[in-house]
Amino acid sequence: MSLFGSMNRMVTIxxxxxxxxxEEGEIFLLTAMRLxxxxxxxxxxxxxxxxxxCRLCMVDVVTCGKTTMTPACxxxxxxxxxxLTDTPEIIKHRxxxxxxxxxxxxxxxxxxxxxxxxxxxxxxxxxxxxxxxxLLGKCILCGLCVRVCNExxxxxxxxxxxxxxYTVINTPFFEQNPDCAGCAACAQxxxxxxxxxxxxxxxxxxxxxxxxxxxLATCSSCRKSFAPEKLMQKVLNNLEPEIIEEIRxxxxxxxxxxxxxxxxxxxxxx
Amino acid sequence: MRIQTPEDLDSVRKNGLKKIxxxxxxxxxxxxxxxxxVGGIALYDRINEIVQNENHDISLVKxxxxxxxxxxxIVSVSIPGKALVLLRKVHQEDxxxxxxxxxxxxxxxxxxxxxxxxxDHITGNLVYGNGFDSIPEYEEIPFFAHxxxxxxxxxxxxxxxxxxxxxxxxxxxxSFKALTSMEPDAIIxxxxxxxxxxxxxxxxxxxxxxxxxxxxPGEEKYIVCNxxxxxPGAYMNRNEMESxxxxxxxxxxxxxxxxxxxxxxxxxxxxxxxxxxxxxxxLEQARLYGLLGKNIFNxxxxxxxxxxxxxxAFVCGESTALAASIEGKTxxxxxxxxxxxxxxxxxxxxxxxxxxxxxxxxxxxxxxxxWYSSIGAKGNTGTKVFSLVGKVDNVGMVEVPLGTxxxxxxxxxxxxxxxxxxxxxxxxxGPSGGCIPVxxxxxxxxxxxxxxxxxxxxxxxxxxMDEDTNMVDIARYFINFASGESCGKCVxxxxxxxxxxxxxxxxxxxxxxxEDINLLKELSETVQKTSLCGLGQTAPNPVLTTMQYFLxxxxxxxxxxx
Ligand SMILES: Cc1cc2nc3c(=O)[nH]c(=O)nc-3n(C[C@H](O)[C@H](O)[C@H](O)COP(=O)(O)O)c2cc1C
Ligand code: SF4
Ligand code: SF4
Ligand code: FES
Numbered sequence: 001m002s003l004f005g006s007m008n009r010m011v012t013i014x015x016x017x018x019x020x021x022x023e024e025g026e027i028f029l030l031t032a033m034r035l036x037x038x039x040x041x042x043x044x045x046x047x048x049x050x051x052x053x054c055r056l057c058m059v060d061v062v063t064c065g066k067t068t069m070t071p072a073c074x075x076x077x078x079x080x081x082x083x084l085t086d087t088p089e090i091i092k093h094r095x096x097x098x099x100x101x102x103x104x105x106x107x108x109x110x111x112x113x114x115x116x117x118x119x120x121x122x123x124x125x126x127x128x129x130x131x132x133x134x135l136l137g138k139c140i141l142c143g144l145c146v147r148v149c150n151e152x153x154x155x156x157x158x159x160x161x162x163x164x165x166y167t168v169i170n171t172p173f174f175e176q177n178p179d180c181a182g183c184a185a186c187a188q189x190x191x192x193x194x195x196x197x198x199x200x201x202x203x204x205x206x207x208x209x210x211x212x213x214x215x216l217a218t219c220s221s222c223r224k225s226f227a228p229e230k231l232m233q234k235v236l237n238n239l240e241p242e243i244i245e246e247i248r249x250x251x252x253x254x255x256x257x258x259x260x261x262x263x264x265x266x267x268x269x270x
Numbered sequence: 271m272r273i274q275t276p277e278d279l280d281s282v283r284k285n286g287l288k289k290i291x292x293x294x295x296x297x298x299x300x301x302x303x304x305x306x307x308v309g310g311i312a313l314y315d316r317i318n319e320i321v322q323n324e325n326h327d328i329s330l331v332k333x334x335x336x337x338x339x340x341x342x343x344i345v346s347v348s349i350p351g352k353a354l355v356l357l358r359k360v361h362q363e364d365x366x367x368x369x370x371x372x373x374x375x376x377x378x379x380x381x382x383x384x385x386x387x388x389x390d391h392i393t394g395n396l397v398y399g400n401g402f403d404s405i406p407e408y409e410e411i412p413f414f415a416h417x418x419x420x421x422x423x424x425x426x427x428x429x430x431x432x433x434x435x436x437x438x439x440x441x442x443x444x445s446f447k448a449l450t451s452m453e454p455d456a457i458i459x460x461x462x463x464x465x466x467x468x469x470x471x472x473x474x475x476x477x478x479x480x481x482x483x484x485x486x487p488g489e490e491k492y493i494v495c496n497x498x499x500x501x502p503g504a505y506m507n508r509n510e511m512e513s514x515x516x517x518x519x520x521x522x523x524x525x526x527x528x529x530x531x532x533x534x535x536x537x538x539x540x541x542x543x544x545x546x547x548x549x550x551x552x553l554e555q556a557r558l559y560g561l562l563g564k565n566i567f568n569x570x571x572x573x574x575x576x577x578x579x580x581x582x583a584f585v586c587g588e589s590t591a592l593a594a595s596i597e598g599k600t601x602x603x604x605x606x607x608x609x610x611x612x613x614x615x616x617x618x619x620x621x622x623x624x625x626x627x628x629x630x631x632x633x634x635x636x637x638x639x640x641w642y643s644s645i646g647a648k649g650n651t652g653t654k655v656f657s658l659v660g661k662v663d664n665v666g667m668v669e670v671p672l673g674t675x676x677x678x679x680x681x682x683x684x685x686x687x688x689x690x691x692x693x694x695x696x697x698x699x700g701p702s703g704g705c706i707p708v709x710x711x712x713x714x715x716x717x718x719x720x721x722x723x724x725x726x727x728x729x730x731x732x733x734x735m736d737e738d739t740n741m742v743d744i745a746r747y748f749i750n751f752a753s754g755e756s757c758g759k760c761v762x763x764x765x766x767x768x769x770x771x772x773x774x775x776x777x778x779x780x781x782x783x784x785e786d787i788n789l790l791k792e793l794s795e796t797v798q799k800t801s802l803c804g805l806g807q808t809a810p811n812p813v814l815t816t817m818q819y820f821l822x823x824x825x826x827x828x829x830x831x832x
Contacts (some may be wrong), residue, residue, distance in 0.1 A: 051636075052605045053760045055800045067800055073606050096796040102763040125769045141758065160600065160758065163583075165768040167758030179471055 011079035014062075016086060028075035028083065029057055030218035039085055040094065040114055042191045047152060054142050055097055060084040069093070081082040091118075099123040107137030108192040134208045138194035141167055145186035145195060153185055156208055163186060171210045180206055182214030182228030204228050219251035226251035272560030274320065274568040279437065279446055282559070286438020290396065290428060291348070292329045298346040299494050302335035302512040303505070303544055308558060310343040316365040319516060328371060333514020336426025337667035338413055343425065349375045352401040353385040354427075356408075377402070384411045393424050393440030393636050413664045416682045420653045421629050422669045425513035430548050433555035437517040442561060444635040447565045449522045452635075457528035458598065459629065463522060463639035465651035470496055470587075470624030471702065471728045471804075473650075473717035479621055482611045484529045486619035491531045493522060494615060494622045495540035496592060500584035501700025502751060503732030507625040508657040511538075511545035514629075515552035519575065521628035523557050523561065524574045524635055534575035537592055539582040549577060555602055584701070584755035588803050589622050591757065602757045603803035612797070624729065626655060647673030650716035655730055660697075661688045663733035670715070677711040680734060690802040691736040695819070697744065699728025701752045703807035704815030705741060724815040726808065741820040742827055745813045746774040752809035763806030766797040772815065787824050791817060 009024045015037055022031045027050065032039050043054035050073040060067040061075065062082040069090070075081070078191070086088070098115040103125035105111050115121065130137060146169060150156045157180035161168050171177035174241040182204040187195040199216065202225045206212040216225035217232050236244045247255045273279050290296070299305070299314040314332060321328050336344055345368065348354040355377045362369060367378050385405045388397040408414050428435040429479035436442070448457050462477030475822045483491060485588045495518065499507040511518060522534045538546055553575060556562045564572045578596045586601040593615045595601040614620020630652060634642045643651040650672035658668045663685035669781065670679060676696060680686065687693045698715075704725030706713065713719050717727050735744060742824075753767035773790045776782045794810035794817075801807045817824065 040767070053804055055760050060801055071605075079437070093796045093800050096792065097761060097800060100761050103769070104761070104765050121289065124763075126772060140761070141764065143759070160602075163758045164753055164756035165758065165764055167764065183670055 008177055008242060013077060013081040015083050022077045024068050024077055026075055026077045026190060029072040030078055032072060037085060042074060042116060042140060043190055045144055048147050051143060095120050097201045099125055101140055103127050105138050105140045105192060107255040110192045134193040138192045140192055142191060145187040146200040148185045148189050152181055155179055155181055171212060174210050176210050176212040180209060182211045183231045219254050220249035224251055272576050282434060282437045286434035290438050290486035293350050294327045294329060296329040296348045297372060298331050298333035298368055299794055300342050300344040301332040302509055304335050305342040306338040308342050309771045312362050313343050313360060316362045316706060319364055320369055320616055320781045330537045331429040332431060333428045334733050335509050335667060337422055341664040345819055347372050347377050351399040352627055354386045354398045355405060356383040357381040357386045358383040358655055367451050370379040384408045391439040392633050393443060415637050416678055417437045417669050418653050418671050419669050420539055421626060421655050421779055430513050430515055433549055434474045441516055442520055444632040445520045445523045448635050449527050449571060450567050452530045454530060460639045461634055464634045464642040466630050468624055470625035472605055476623060479509055480529050483621035486611055488619055490618045492615045492618055492620040493534045494620055495522060495625055495628055496587060496622055496825055497536055497538040497625045498580055498587035500587050501729055501731045503659045503733045504700055505657050506730045508542050508545050510629055512548055513702055515548045517629045517632060518625055521631035522575060523573060524631050527571055532572050535578050537578045537596055538577060538695050540579045565615055581782050585805050588805060602759050646671040647716055656732045658684050658732050661736040662665055663688050672716045673714045675712050675714055687736045692736050694739060695735045697733040699726040700731045700810060701748045702726055704811040707819040724818060741816040745816045749774055758800040761799045762797040766793055767809055769793060779828055780827060784826055784828055
């Protein structure tokens with residue numbers, strides 16, 4: 001089956017009593033999404049190992065007639081896999097989890113919309129109100145920002161603080177953290193858009209992270225501020241020295257122009 | 271001196287025996303945490319002072335805990351040729367009397383608990399002697415009579431700070447036999463046939479876990495001892511380490527050899543300073559004798575054990591959180607699989623066993639699988655140590671064959687409620703367990719039967735509740751504990767337990783409604799079903815069981831207007 005351009009074997013799986021072909025070894029959550037079978041989820045990110053923290057993607061795995069609730073993001077597709085995604089039991093637990101999220105992140109539109117889509121529009125639980133919450137009452141502690149910062153960027157600028165219901169995410173001691181590169185990858189992955197930052201003049205201010213201030217590089221050609229300096233250094237360190245020298249101080253736009261000019265220059269004039 | 275030959279071992283044994291029975295009066299002071307808490311060290315110091323100053327011919331040692339914590343400080347007096355006598359509640363003021371009587375071959379009659387004429391250390395037998403006709407035998411004291419001591423066989427009788435005494439009653443002979451005359455696979459087979467199941471709570475067959483670890487690919491592997499023991503009311507493991515640390519080390523040595531592992535770790539909470547101190551000392555002494563380190567017993571086998579201390583988080587008892595904590599990371603559980611046997615500490619295959627699981631190993635090797643499996647019940651072999659606490663008359667450390675009924679433990683051994691109060695229920699398994707009402711006290715204590723009534727074995731805490739205990743308040747206490755100990759990774763546990771606590775607070779304050787009770791039940795079920803690790807999955811048990819067995823106590827707290 002080269003239909004999906006994949007090297008993996010195609011196997012037969014059963015979802016809600018219907019049979020489908022699926023790629024062996026694929027994360028079941030992705031399979032289901034591709035097959036338009038709807039499973040809510042908030043903490044899965046392709047670039048990272050499954051984390052299984054949001055618990056919204058829980059489905060029933062059927063083995064020998066017995067069912068076990070398991071997060072869909074942690075199941076790998078194999079031949080004969082049988083899954084139920086919408087039993088009354090699952091819907092019941094999922095709805096209650098949504099109620100918990102509505103209470104935990106009362107300001108999050110994403111959560112509100114997702115919950116509403118599954119029929120949950122209000123919560124019976126006391127809403128969490130935190131004054132001056134750096135994450136605007138939107139954080140659901142999925143941990144994606146921490147993991148992207150630590151595992152992908154290798155920065156470790158933010159982490160979980162405290163534990164249990166007192167867990168929050170921020171920089172150590174809630175102080176500006178010089179380790180932060182200002183890459184804003186955290187804000188990119190945050191499923192609830194909880195992380196705020198702002199570019200002001202020649203600085204990027206990570207408001208959510210104790211207002212960590214990161215200087216931006218200024219383009220030597222057009223004089224505009226573009227990427228955080230530290231991030232630029234990090235990226236450039238991975239390139240060949242000659243290339244670095246040419247583009248070190250250019251913003252993406254000026255860089256593009258330079259490279260285009262060079263490439264055009266290479267075309268033999270006929 | 272390094273012990274390499276059977277002769278070496280035997281000469282240390284003889285020497286150790288001489289320390290236990292020195293041919294002059296020997297006084298042992300119960301100095302486990304329970305004894306120390308009520309003045310054990312002060313008593314030891316006072317007796318020591320007198321013995322030194324007056325140059326008495328008396329041997330004074332620290333011992334562990336014989337289990338009857340209610341009667342601590344317990345003092346053992348053994349006079350050559352006579353039965354060993356246990357004295358109860360001995361304090362500093364009694365020091366002079368104890369010494370002068372001991373020198374005359376006697377004991378203070380107003381402090382007498384019982385006598386021991388001979389003792390089965392299982393790995394060895396000790397005959398003390400007779401005499402003291404008016405003093406009851408150990409077996410005649412109900413608290414002791416219904417117990418069977420396998421794990422606690424040495425507790426309170428030997429000096430835990432002296433390896434010679436452990437060897438004196440046959441310690442390290444099992445490891446000598448295992449390393450010098452058994453194939454590793456035969457050891458695993460013996461443990462499998464013994465039926466030993468993990469004592470950390472889940473009851474996973476120990477031999478099978480060893481086999482899986484052994485078969486896991488890779489050269490570098492670890493064995494780990496889980497000494498995190500965080501359940502409120504449970505202190506079995508602490509006592510095992512404080513009273514007989516070499517039993518644990520020997521168990522790990524045998525396990526390491528069987529699995530072909532060269533590095534062992536004991537993960538222990540920093541709140542157990544005495545256990546850590548005695549383990550450190552035990553490790554040092556074992557290394558000096560060559561029982562740890564390179565080329566143990568001249569077999570070419572290398573193994574050593576290090577201690578990793580935790581900051582006392584309950585969740586760090588969970589296997590994956592424990593591994594993270596050892597690696598220096600935050601103790602947060604991760605998804606399983608992969609299990610530790612596949613990807614454990616520092617990513618290497620790891621066998622994790624509870625303290626008491628390891629402690630069972632030396633006797634299994636010494637006496638054989640069929641001897642072991644004849645104790646206890648089918649599928650639940652061996653004994654289990656429980657800490658019997660709460661509103662029970664006889665508080666202490668209790669060891670019984672698995673399958674013994676709750677009734678026998680609480681009434682025959684525990685003598686029922688404290689201060690003559692009526693017992694109402696018992697909580698087993700700590701924050702993960704449930705509350706069982708008196709009418710179900712016929713339940714045999716084993717892994718499956720406890721599950722059937724909605725609770726679990728856990729590591730072995732038994733908290734007794736009497737007629738004055740409010741069961742809703744008990745549920746509230748445990749949810750408060752679990753919520754405070756939740757790592758915060760997954761929403762049902764982090765947020766769900768918090769809201770359960772808020773609802774319970776409301777109910778206990780008399781401000782709850784019937785809707786609150788329903789919501790509490792609904793929430794309990796979701797937390798149980800959707801949490802990531804065992805902490806969240808089991809945390810609602812105290813609520814669910816108190817609702818199942820004591821619902822009227824919830825209803826009573828709802829005001830009629832609500
Ligand atoms: C929240 C939690 C706490 C635990 N605490 C302990 C503990 O303190 N000691 C322990 O031996 N096992 C504890 N366990 C069980 C361990 O994860 C593991 O199953 C056990 O140590 C395995 O050893 P065993 O097979 O010898 O029982 C805990 C489990 C959970 C989920
Ligand atoms: S800030 Fe966003 S990404 Fe980070 S834990 Fe909260 S919800 Fe997840
Ligand atoms: S169940 Fe609780 S302790 Fe376990 S991972 Fe979830 S939040 Fe952490
Ligand atoms: S996406 Fe699967 S648990 Fe969050």
